[in-house]
Amino acid sequence: MKxxxxxxIVAARVEFKLTPVALAMHALFAGALILSVLPTSSFAAEPPxxxxxxxxxxxxxGPLSSAIARFSAQSGTYVSVNGAxxxxxxxxxxxGNLSVPEAITRLLAGxxxxxLMQTNGSYVLRMAPIADSTLPAVTVTSDVVLPGxxxxxxxxxxxxxGSRVGILGNVDIFDTPFSTQSYTEEFVQDQQSxxxxxxxxxxxxxxxxxxxxxxxxxxxxxxxxxxxxxVGVNGLYGMTESRRITPEFYERIDVLKGPAAMLNGISxxxxxxxxxxxxxxRADDKPLTRVTGSYISDSQFGLHLDLGRRFGEDNAWGVRVxxxxxxxxxxxxxxxxxxxxxxxALDYRGRQxxxxxxxxNQDRLTNGYSANITYDSGFALPKPPxxxxxxxxxxxxIKTKAKYWMAHAEYEFSPAVTAYANYGxxxxxxxxxxxxxxxxxxxxxxxxxxxxxxxxxxxxxxxxYDVGLRGRFMLGSVSNSYALSYSGFSRKAYxxxxxxxxxxxxxxxxxPNRQPPVVNxxxxxxxxxxxxSSIGLVNTFGFMNDNVLLTLGLRKQDxxxxxxxxxxxxxxxDESKITPAAALLVKLGSxxxxxxYSEGLAQGATAPATxxxxxxxxxPPAVTKQVEGGVKYNAGTFGVxxxxxxxxxxxxxxxxxxxxxADGEQRNRxxxxxxxxxxxxxxxxLGGITLIDAVQTKTANGINNGKDAxxxxxxxxxxxxxxxxxxxxxxxxxxxxxxxxxxxxxxxNTQSIPGWQxxxxxxxxxxxxxxxxxxxxxxxxNLTDKNYWNSVSRGxxxxxxxxxxxxxxxxxx
Numbered sequence: 001m002k003x004x005x006x007x008x009i010v011a012a013r014v015e016f017k018l019t020p021v022a023l024a025m026h027a028l029f030a031g032a033l034i035l036s037v038l039p040t041s042s043f044a045a046e047p048p049x050x051x052x053x054x055x056x057x058x059x060x061x062g063p064l065s066s067a068i069a070r071f072s073a074q075s076g077t078y079v080s081v082n083g084a085x086x087x088x089x090x091x092x093x094x095x096g097n098l099s100v101p102e103a104i105t106r107l108l109a110g111x112x113x114x115x116l117m118q119t120n121g122s123y124v125l126r127m128a129p130i131a132d133s134t135l136p137a138v139t140v141t142s143d144v145v146l147p148g149x150x151x152x153x154x155x156x157x158x159x160x161x162g163s164r165v166g167i168l169g170n171v172d173i174f175d176t177p178f179s180t181q182s183y184t185e186e187f188v189q190d191q192q193s194x195x196x197x198x199x200x201x202x203x204x205x206x207x208x209x210x211x212x213x214x215x216x217x218x219x220x221x222x223x224x225x226x227x228x229x230x231v232g233v234n235g236l237y238g239m240t241e242s243r244r245i246t247p248e249f250y251e252r253i254d255v256l257k258g259p260a261a262m263l264n265g266i267s268x269x270x271x272x273x274x275x276x277x278x279x280x281x282r283a284d285d286k287p288l289t290r291v292t293g294s295y296i297s298d299s300q301f302g303l304h305l306d307l308g309r310r311f312g313e314d315n316a317w318g319v320r321v322x323x324x325x326x327x328x329x330x331x332x333x334x335x336x337x338x339x340x341x342x343x344x345a346l347d348y349r350g351r352q353x354x355x356x357x358x359x360x361n362q363d364r365l366t367n368g369y370s371a372n373i374t375y376d377s378g379f380a381l382p383k384p385p386x387x388x389x390x391x392x393x394x395x396x397x398i399k400t401k402a403k404y405w406m407a408h409a410e411y412e413f414s415p416a417v418t419a420y421a422n423y424g425x426x427x428x429x430x431x432x433x434x435x436x437x438x439x440x441x442x443x444x445x446x447x448x449x450x451x452x453x454x455x456x457x458x459x460x461x462x463x464x465y466d467v468g469l470r471g472r473f474m475l476g477s478v479s480n481s482y483a484l485s486y487s488g489f490s491r492k493a494y495x496x497x498x499x500x501x502x503x504x505x506x507x508x509x510x511x512p513n514r515q516p517p518v519v520n521x522x523x524x525x526x527x528x529x530x531x532x533s534s535i536g537l538v539n540t541f542g543f544m545n546d547n548v549l550l551t552l553g554l555r556k557q558d559x560x561x562x563x564x565x566x567x568x569x570x571x572x573x574d575e576s577k578i579t580p581a582a583a584l585l586v587k588l589g590s591x592x593x594x595x596x597y598s599e600g601l602a603q604g605a606t607a608p609a610t611x612x613x614x615x616x617x618x619x620p621p622a623v624t625k626q627v628e629g630g631v632k633y634n635a636g637t638f639g640v641x642x643x644x645x646x647x648x649x650x651x652x653x654x655x656x657x658x659x660x661x662a663d664g665e666q667r668n669r670x671x672x673x674x675x676x677x678x679x680x681x682x683x684x685x686l687g688g689i690t691l692i693d694a695v696q697t698k699t700a701n702g703i704n705n706g707k708d709a710x711x712x713x714x715x716x717x718x719x720x721x722x723x724x725x726x727x728x729x730x731x732x733x734x735x736x737x738x739x740x741x742x743x744x745x746x747x748x749n750t751q752s753i754p755g756w757q758x759x760x761x762x763x764x765x766x767x768x769x770x771x772x773x774x775x776x777x778x779x780x781x782n783l784t785d786k787n788y789w790n791s792v793s794r795g796x797x798x799x800x801x802x803x804x805x806x807x808x809x810x811x812x813x
Contacts, residue, residue, distance in 0.1 A: 054097045055545050058589050064111055066636040067091035068125075071107055073172075074545050075100050076479075078122035085113060085125060150252065150279065151182065155637040156678035156722075158187040158686050163254040164235065164277050166263030167483045167536055167553070169470060174634050177551060177583035177594035179205075179257040179643050179672065185281065187686075188247050190722075190734070190764060192294065192779050192806040196231070196245045200255050200276065202736070204690040204716040205672055209791045211370035212801045213330055213337055215398045215432065216243040218793070221257055222647060223668045223694050223712035224273030224624075225793060232277040234358070234406055236424040237267045238462035238491055241362045241402035243430060245278070248304055248324050249343040249360060252279035257672075258626045258645060259600025262555040262581035265466075265487050265534045272600035272624035272649055280345050280358045280406075283308040283318030294808040300328030300337060320345040331802045332387075334394040334513065335368035355409040362402045368394040371434070372796035373449065373508070375442040381751050381797065382447040382508060384787045388802035391508045395433065395516040402428030421467040429459035433519065440506075447508040455519035458495030460528075464488065479542035486535045493528030496521050525567025531560040538581070551583040551596075559603055559621060577601055577621045592632040600624035605652045605662065613659030622662060624649040630672075638677030638685070645670050653700040666709045668694040682724035687736075690716040696747065708744045711793040713755065715741040730766040734779070735759070745792045753797060756788035762806075773812040780805055 059070045064086040072079050077100055094106045104115045104123060114128040151162030151170055162172040163182030173180060183199050193199050197208035197217050209218040209225060219226045233239035233250075247253065254277040256263070264275050288308035295301055307321040322343045329336045340363050347356035371392050375381060385391060404426035412418045433455045440451040468485035500517035538553030556578050563571040583596035604619030630643030651664030674688030694712035696704045708714075717739040725731045738758045745751040762779035785803035792798075 054099050055103070056097050056547070057094045057103050058547075058587075059091075059093045059095070059103075059107065060590050061091060061093040062636040064089040064091045064108075064113075066634075067093060067107055071103060073175075074547070075103065076546070077104075079104075079115075079125065080122065081113075081125040085127065086111075089113075150282070153184050153186065154639070154677055156676070156684040156686075157184060158190075158684060158720075159676050160184055160252060163252070163256070164279065165256060166235075166260060166265075166275070167468070167485045167538055168263065168481075168540070168551075169483070173639070174587070174592045174632050175546075175549065175585065177549065177585040177596050178260070178263075178598075179628065179630065179641070179645075181255050181676070183253040183255075185251045188250070188253070189292075189775075189810070190777065192777055192808055193247045194296070196247050196253060196276070196278070199247060199253050201738075202687050202718055202720045203255065203257075203674065204688055204718040205257055205670070205692075206255060206274075207716070207740070207791060209711075209793045209798060210372070211790065211798050213332060213335060213366055214370045214372065214798065217245060219273075219276065220711070220791070220793065221255070221274035222645065222670060223692055223709065224647065224649065226273055226276060227269065230267040230269065230276075232264070232267070232275065233404075233424070234280055234408060234422065235277060235466060236406060236422055236464050237265075237489060238464050239404045239406060239424050239426050240278070241364075241400055242428055242460060243398065243400050244364065246324060246339070246341045246343075246362060248306075249281065249322050249341070250278040251281040253277075254279070258596075258598055258628055258647065259624045260581070260598050261557065261579040261601040262536060262538065262553045262598065265485075265489075265536065265555065266532055266557045266559065266601045268489065268491060268530060268532070269603065272602060272647070280343070280356075281306075281308070281320045281322065282345060282347050282356070283310050283320045285310055285315050289813040290810055291813070292808055292810040294326070294806070296326075296328070296807075297331050297803075297805040298329045300326060300330060302326035316349055318345075318347045318349070331804045332368070332370065332390050334390040334392070335366070335370070337364075337366045339364040352412040353409070354411075356407070358404075358406045360404055362400070364401075365397060365399045367397045368392050369396065369398050370799060371396070371440060372798050373440050373442055374796045375745070375751070377746060377748075377751065379445045379751075381745060381753060381789075382442060382445050384789045384799055385447070385509050386802075387782070387785070387787050387800050391506075391511045392434075393511075393514050393516070397433050398430065400428065400430045402426065416471040416473040418470050419468070420470065421465065423465045424462070425464075426462045427460065429457075431458075432456040433516065442508075443505075448505060449508060450503050450505055452499050452503045453501040453514075453517045454497065454499040455521070456495065456497045457521050457524060458493065458527075459524070460491060460493045463490045477543075479546055481540040481542070482538065484535075484537050487533065489530070489532040491528065491530040492526065493530075494524045495527045496524050523567075525564070526569075527564045527567070529560075529562035529564075529569065531558075533558045547587045549585040549587075551581070551585075553581045555579050557601055559601075561603055563606070563618075571616075571618070573603060573618045575604070575621050577623065579623070590634045592634070593630075594632070595629040596626075598626050598628075600626070600649075605660075607660030608654075611654050611658055611660045613654075613657055617660060619652070619660070619662050622650045635677075635679070638675060638679040640675050641672070642674075643672045645672070651696070651699075655700060663698055664696070664700065665698045666694065667697050668692055668709070668712065682726065684722040685719065686721075687719040688717075692716070699747070704747050704749075707747065707749045710745060710747065711743050711791060713740040713743045715739070715755075732764040732766075734762040734764060743792050745797065753789040753792050756786065756790075756800065758782045758786055758788070758800070759784060769811075775810045777808045777810075778806065 055075050089111050094103045113125050115123045151160040154161045160182035163180045165171045200206045207220040209220050217228050231240050257274040259272045290306040292304040305323045311317045324341045327338045343360040345358050406424040408422045410420035442449050466487040470483045472481045498519050500519045534557040536555035540551045558576045561573040562569040579599040581598045585594040602622045607614050607617040609615045626647045628645040633640045647668045649666045650662045652662050653664050670692040672690045676686050678684050694709035720736045723733045741755040760781050765776045781804040788800040790798045790800040
């Protein structure tokens, strides 16, 4: 039995709250205090239902719960209803210019329910009286998404009805003029996910660029990379473990496709393809004690405890604990993986004040980890070896330790003004011990490579914060949802690489287990000092009862990065840039049409020391530009989206005069078609198809103009399906199809990797054992054990995953 997500009470007003974190936020905090002492009527509009005004309603016939949600969104009216009262009921909808009382009466016609208007203009639904008897009204929620509230799951439970959209907070997916998706805790559990990549790669525009047991996770979104340290946690960058992420800690995994520097601020090292944000688990009103035992072939066993409780008046205080341990051999020869991770989440939810504290520790060791391979030019790339045969020695390892703590608070001064603040601190260290995993290079098509043995040891420290105001108010008939944010980020890094042997030669198809060398690191010097800060302002104007939404925003960003030589800071990169964003969304019944322009921002490249014109020069910040248009269709129990986009990213090269310049460009044009939800009873679909035409333009002397960009398949198909077998209650069949066309491996398009297809299958059974809810899960990844190169990116190729059996049993006590 899955853990039920309880309904929450939502209102037409937007809730905003303050977080008193003392971090150089004098101006913002003072502004909040000034706003808070003004009369509430200056900000809070009169309850819409109390007015005699009419609204242009366009609520289609369908499930009553969905109709109520649309009615609430179109009128801005607070509606309280017990979800059990609307289950299985339909509405004929409502159309035309009507007052709120007229519209809600028509909406409920034939449902056996009636609406009681409250003194504040809101409504409570209850069963209509039968004879002289009446039933007590109960209060739960409509489906309106508020910026400070976690969106509810969409039909089918795999994705949420809304997601975090940077500075805008949580926004309903059909009110968002960007391509977004939010994956739920339930989907993470049912997929038996080991990595964040296992979840987000169900979107055909999002791919994993690294091996499952490699040195790190890297994601490709619309053809551009996003690294682990560019993933946000509760809106803050730099909190994740620097190499791999434990998905069991998080209740939501949000993906925003396309550059969004204005919405999210610049991340460490820049993000151009999209943004990923993780939301920590919080205790629910229903007590939770869940123990999950797991098995991964060949002999890896795991145990996960998920404990949640709420206490105090109105369950205001909450605690959520997640403990995870996993050890044993993987499906790959000469490879074993070990982790022990823990997370503690505390929170308080009051009427005006909300606060939370998150603490996590992650410790992982992988011996014989799957390494990437670089390659020379002038020959066809070798065929992939058997995916379960290791070409890495069993003593080549990656060991990482990381911990973080984050504090959040927000305070609602009035319904139109909320102040908030977030602070996070993390630190970690990592060590590699390798025989060429940082320099193994193919030298011919026969699979021969050169390499050398050595090691790396390093550490990092991160401090970051985000403070701001958010609110909603009316100016005449135009609604305004605004957000003002100031953020800061500091990361100091230390590291040393030691080559312990001379170069040697091997073959990827036949590698004996070599003896480990001795590596002496000595003192570990500083090699990084990154300082980022930004201030952003955005407003969404709502016209025609919020059926037309116009979002405009600007963010000024400052970038500082120290340049180190032998542990000494010799130079510094210090630049600033203003990045805009604009978006328009028009709602017509069940359809949302949208378009946007956005930009991504990254630190400029450093010229090689070998160029004659400007050796070691630092180029200005690189700006990536996106234009996107699309349509979203809400069928109530399932959704369909379509989008077209163009992203242009600067590329660098050395011109004929010997200068290193950023005049080149990669232009990715694409079409995305996707679906999610439950189109038929007992059937859930998630995924779609993405077509991308990624080409090079403005290349040096035009030599590669029009040629395909490196590492971007033209055709990407992923479809995840689930089918509930009616003849056996609680039994579900699952499967996923993955299919990608080939991709170019060099700028001249003379090397490439072939396309590949894999099939994953599984089953799930929910039952009771000794009165306890138990869920059994089984999945087989890469059922046919296909050998394939998973990706080619940034000058190296990565091997795919072997056939892997995943088994687990979860017991709710």
